[in-house]
Amino acid sequence: MINVAVDAMGGDNAPGEIVKGAVQAVNKRSDIHILLVGQEEAVQKELASHTYPKEQITLVQASEVIETEEPPVNAIRRKKDSSIVVGMNLVKNGEADAFVSAGSSGAVLVGGQVLVGRIKGVERPPFGALIPTEKGVSLLLDCGANVDSRPSHLVQFARMGSIYMEHVIGISKPRVGIVNIGAEEEKGNALVKETFPLLKECKDINFTGSIEAREIPHGGADVIVCEAFTGNVILKLYEGTGAALISMVKKGMMSSLRSKIGALLVKPALKETLKAFDASQYGGAPMLGLKGLVVKTHGSSKATEVCNSIIQCVTFKEQKINEKIKECLDSQAQSEKKAEA
Amino acid sequence: MINVAVDAMGGDNAPGEIVKGAVQAVNKRSDIHILLVGQEEAVQKELASHTYPKEQITLVQASEVIETEEPPVNAIRRKKDSSIVVGMNLVKNGEADAFVSAGSSGAVLVGGQVLVGRIKGVERPPFGALIPTEKGVSLLLDCGANVDSRPSHLVQFARMGSIYMEHVIGISKPRVGIVNIGAEEEKGNALVKETFPLLKECKDINFTGSIEAREIPHGGADVIVCEAFTGNVILKLYEGTGAALISMVKKGMMSSLRSKIGALLVKPALKETLKAFDASQYGGAPMLGLKGLVVKTHGSSKATEVCNSIIQCVTFKEQKINEKIKECLDSQAQSEKKAEA
Numbered sequence: 001m002i003n004v005a006v007d008a009m010g011g012d013n014a015p016g017e018i019v020k021g022a023v024q025a026v027n028k029r030s031d032i033h034i035l036l037v038g039q040e041e042a043v044q045k046e047l048a049s050h051t052y053p054k055e056q057i058t059l060v061q062a063s064e065v066i067e068t069e070e071p072p073v074n075a076i077r078r079k080k081d082s083s084i085v086v087g088m089n090l091v092k093n094g095e096a097d098a099f100v101s102a103g104s105s106g107a108v109l110v111g112g113q114v115l116v117g118r119i120k121g122v123e124r125p126p127f128g129a130l131i132p133t134e135k136g137v138s139l140l141l142d143c144g145a146n147v148d149s150r151p152s153h154l155v156q157f158a159r160m161g162s163i164y165m166e167h168v169i170g171i172s173k174p175r176v177g178i179v180n181i182g183a184e185e186e187k188g189n190a191l192v193k194e195t196f197p198l199l200k201e202c203k204d205i206n207f208t209g210s211i212e213a214r215e216i217p218h219g220g221a222d223v224i225v226c227e228a229f230t231g232n233v234i235l236k237l238y239e240g241t242g243a244a245l246i247s248m249v250k251k252g253m254m255s256s257l258r259s260k261i262g263a264l265l266v267k268p269a270l271k272e273t274l275k276a277f278d279a280s281q282y283g284g285a286p287m288l289g290l291k292g293l294v295v296k297t298h299g300s301s302k303a304t305e306v307c308n309s310i311i312q313c314v315t316f317k318e319q320k321i322n323e324k325i326k327e328c329l330d331s332q333a334q335s336e337k338k339a340e341a
Numbered sequence: 342m343i344n345v346a347v348d349a350m351g352g353d354n355a356p357g358e359i360v361k362g363a364v365q366a367v368n369k370r371s372d373i374h375i376l377l378v379g380q381e382e383a384v385q386k387e388l389a390s391h392t393y394p395k396e397q398i399t400l401v402q403a404s405e406v407i408e409t410e411e412p413p414v415n416a417i418r419r420k421k422d423s424s425i426v427v428g429m430n431l432v433k434n435g436e437a438d439a440f441v442s443a444g445s446s447g448a449v450l451v452g453g454q455v456l457v458g459r460i461k462g463v464e465r466p467p468f469g470a471l472i473p474t475e476k477g478v479s480l481l482l483d484c485g486a487n488v489d490s491r492p493s494h495l496v497q498f499a500r501m502g503s504i505y506m507e508h509v510i511g512i513s514k515p516r517v518g519i520v521n522i523g524a525e526e527e528k529g530n531a532l533v534k535e536t537f538p539l540l541k542e543c544k545d546i547n548f549t550g551s552i553e554a555r556e557i558p559h560g561g562a563d564v565i566v567c568e569a570f571t572g573n574v575i576l577k578l579y580e581g582t583g584a585a586l587i588s589m590v591k592k593g594m595m596s597s598l599r600s601k602i603g604a605l606l607v608k609p610a611l612k613e614t615l616k617a618f619d620a621s622q623y624g625g626a627p628m629l630g631l632k633g634l635v636v637k638t639h640g641s642s643k644a645t646e647v648c649n650s651i652i653q654c655v656t657f658k659e660q661k662i663n664e665k666i667k668e669c670l671d672s673q674a675q676s677e678k679k680a681e682a
Contacts, residue, residue, distance in 0.1 A: 147531075181569075214580055216581060218585060232554070233554040234554075241582040243555075246586070248475065249611065251614060259607045261603075266593070266599075266603035273590065273592060
């Protein structure tokens with residue numbers, strides 16, 4: 001049995017779609033117990049309209065809600081009875097293994113670091129986003145947790161990301177690439193130039209060198225490592241460009257009678273193709289290196305994405321990802337000690 | 342009359358499409374004189390198949406070609422008789438006002454800085470790419486010239502970029518945005534936090550604050566300022582995501598008989614829409630702050646893009662962009678002196 005705390009109040013479609021997603025998850029799997037955190041009355045009202053095994057969902061009261069616009073550090077500090085703080089504390093106290101939220105990214109990040117806490121040895125827990133590619137999905141990290149990272153942080157991102165992609169997503173020997181502005185080793189800014197040789201030395205990852213941004217949509221690497229400012233730019237541009245192009249294609253198709261008829265004919269096939277280019281089927285963005293799993297789903301998440309994010313937590317627990325991260329960091333620390341001696 | 346040196350040997354489609362583009366330009370405008378730089382025999386052979394006013398194109402011999410894979414600094418130093426070095430020297434010596442090349446970006450960058458040289462007062466000449474948006478076109482700079490820039494460089498990019506967008510592209514009071522990972526002033530990495538207040542103080546630009554990467558495709562700013570590593574990532578991801586999505590849409594349309602028929606019907610309308618999302622109609626990427634204009638067009642450029650890039654040089658000269666940049670920097674230097682006194 002795995003206990004997943006779910007933020008019932010976070011995101012644009014809360015609590016309706018969140019509750020629906022939680023119900024979907026427990027209807028699919030009997031080994032999940034969900035702690036649905038939020039304003040009891042509102043959540044109870046949503047729950048009442050669904051059929052599900054009652055013993056698999058428990059309501060946890062949280063009277064406050066952190067809004068997206070609130071400065072995260074303040075929000076976490078002041079709103080002690082918010083769904084995010086209450087949910088994170090459930091993980092901290094061991095009552096939940098994981099926490100899923102579609103709420104404020106900033107608050108989830110700060111809460112993860114401050115409330116849940118880092119695994120010993122993890123320097124900076126990165127935010128990893130699963131992004132769709134022509135070949136499936138890649139893990140981009142750090143995409144927003146720690147700006148101005150140091151080389152040693154990026155090396156840890158590569159290690160933790162590899163473990164995640166191998167054991168949660170199921171890609172054997174995931175290819176690790178570092179985001180760069182050219183394919184050659186001598187290219188890049190100071191951070192990349194310093195990090196590149198360190199990644200090359202890593203024996204526990206499958207480092208394949210630099211990856212140029214244009215190769216990302218083609219699935220040029222499974223684990224894409226970069227500093228958080230760059231990562232956040234990539235993530236947002238990725239989503240923005242996709243949305244803009246799809247809206248232009250739609251507009252183009254509606255521009256004449258001829259194209260409108262054509263649009264009706266291509267619609268089913270196109271929908272199928274574009275569905276493949278949607279990472280939400282794999283779940284949300286995991287924050288790695290914390291004492292429990294924290295997953296951030298899109299603010300616009302619907303029930304399916306919430307459900308997938310909850311199920312992603314089961315794999316994370318079953319595959320003992322945190323134990324693997326600990327082992328990996330311990331063996332690194334030991335080999336560093338040996339090298340010093 | 343404006344003299345434009347054109348690299349006849351650069352890019353995937355050289356010399357054929359380059360020569361064709363040059364011919365198109367002189368057939369369109371009688372005020373352009375083109376110095377076509379390259380291996381005389383090959384270029385002459387291409388020229389022979391076209392009709393054009395002979396006095397508007399002069400051949401300039403250059404026996405060597407710089408390949409894309411060559412390390413740029415070495416290439417510029419060693420291949421003294423390459424089309425890029427010869428063309429740049431024409432600008433340096435005042436025999437040409439501008440140089441257009443579809444060849445190695447690295448060599449064009451290095452050549453621009455080393456051979457053509459900076460305008461007095463310009464700290465780092467940025468590479469500015471014209472990127473398509475839903476609203477038209479934006480100038481992204483720096484997108485590859487100087488990694489690890491300082492705040493004062495970004496301020497100059499904003500100033501030069503504003504002059505370019507106003508007088509070459511014709512956007513009155515262009516909105517200047519700095520690439521950031523959130524809309525608030527306190528967000529960002531160290532560079533952005535330091536640059537933001539400096540841009541706010543600039544009275545000669547229309548600074549509108551931070552721009553998140555997802556707003557770029559929607560045309561959220563006319564001049565988009567960032568450090569070159571970030572800029573290069575944006576540019577390449579922009580092109581990569583667009584290409585990947587369009588290829589997926591095409592694939593989707595070919596997946597069934599029904600969708601194939603639909604595709605035939607939507608094709609003309611879609612082509613028209615996607616054409617609008619193509620920046621090559623505005624010309625190539627200008628390198629700003631040099632003593633002459635250097636324009637880099639895509640390696641895959643066809644004749645139309647080459648022709649547009651040549652015509653872009655005319656506007657640049659007519660609008661006296663470099664004089665305006667000089668004035669702008671001089672007035673800045675003077676006001677700084679006053680502030681010190």
